[in-house]
Amino acid sequence: DAGVIQSPRHEVTEMGQEVTLRCKPISGHDYLFWYRQTMMRGLELLIYFNNNVPIDDSGMPEDRFSAKMPNASFSTLKIQPSEPRDSAVYFCASSLHQGAGEQYFGPGTRLTVT
Amino acid sequence: AQSVTQLDSQVPVFEEAPVELRCNYSSSVSVYLFWYVQYPNQGLQLLLKYLSGSTLVKGINGFEAEFNKSQTSFHLRKPSVHISDTAEYFCAVRRMNSGYSTLTFGKGTMLLVSP
Numbered sequence: 751d752a753g754v755i756q757s758p759r760h761e762v763t764e765m766g767q768e769v770t771l772r773c774k775p776i777s778g779h780d781y782l783f784w785y786r787q788t789m790m791r792g793l794e795l796l797i798y799f800n801n802n803v804p805i806d807d808s809g810m811p812e813d814r815f816s817a818k819m820p821n822a823s824f825s826t827l828k829i830q831p832s833e834p835r836d837s838a839v840y841f842c843a844s845s846l847h848q849g850a851g852e853q854y855f856g857p858g859t860r861l862t863v864t
Numbered sequence: 865a866q867s868v869t870q871l872d873s874q875v876p877v878f879e880e881a882p883v884e885l886r887c888n889y890s891s892s893v894s895v896y897l898f899w900y901v902q903y904p905n906q907g908l909q910l911l912l913k914y915l916s917g918s919t920l921v922k923g924i925n926g927f928e929a930e931f932n933k934s935q936t937s938f939h940l941r942k943p944s945v946h947i948s949d950t951a952e953y954f955c956a957v958r959r960m961n962s963g964y965s966t967l968t969f970g971k972g973t974m975l976l977v978s979p
Contacts, residue, residue: 754907783966792971793908793954800964841907850896850915851958853967855907 754856756842762862768830771859774823775844783853784817784827785841793841799825800847832863866891866957870970877977879947885940885973887955895957897938898967899929902952911953914938925949950977 755774763769775782784796797807802819810817814833819825829836839860843853871886889895896915900908912923919931929940938955952972959965 781964793969795966798966805964806966843908847964850898850913851964851967852896852898852910852913853908854910855900857907860905 754842754844754854756840756856756859758859759857760860760862762864763832764864765833766831767863768828769832769836769861769863771827771840771842771861773825773827773842773856775825775842776854777823779844779846779854780822781845781847781851781853782819782825783843783845784825785843785855786838787841787858788838796827829861832861834863837861837863866895866959866968868955868957868968868970870953870955870973872973873971874974874976877945877975879977879979880944882943883941883945883949883975885953885955885975887938887940887970889936889938889955889957891936891957891959894960896960897929897931898956898958899923899927899938899940900954900956900969901925902954902972904951908954911940945975945977947977947979949975951975 757772783798786794796809797817799819817827839858841858843855845853867890869888898913899911902908914921914931922928954972955970956967
């Protein structure tokens, strides 16, 4: 398996622009997670899905952030409008419910908002 | 709710020396335990996990961890580190047997290996 795939790997955009981050989970995994990592706040869980349904979005910072999972193999995280404080590395991870439920992470998208 | 404390934010060590990265957790129920490693500019990679059974768990790259229930600890060790082990290490827990729960991560420990 190719693991969790994220695109783009790097994104530089200007304040006010819309940004869309993409994720393909590991085939067969029924949970998908979006995280944000910054030096100041560390690793934060933004939202997670089970079988394509959002379960907990309490970590989403504000209404400018939205996430969707239209099918089992694709998810997006959208920021509109983007702000400089959104600059961070965004990770997608997936897991199975069975067993220990360890999560497998993608390589991340480094977002810079100028 | 669970919480994870990684007592050291940074651990400097010389190459070929042993290292221990400390992790303590708090939980009212039994938990699964994990260590992840994050190399520069990469995602988190699972190093090892503890589910049950033997309290000494062996992982990839020569790392091992020992679960101590009485001290609620899950310290990570390696007898001889390499320069390539320089990375950030995260301890995480997940609640057992009560529906689904997400991972709770510690704040990470940066391992700095120098020649």
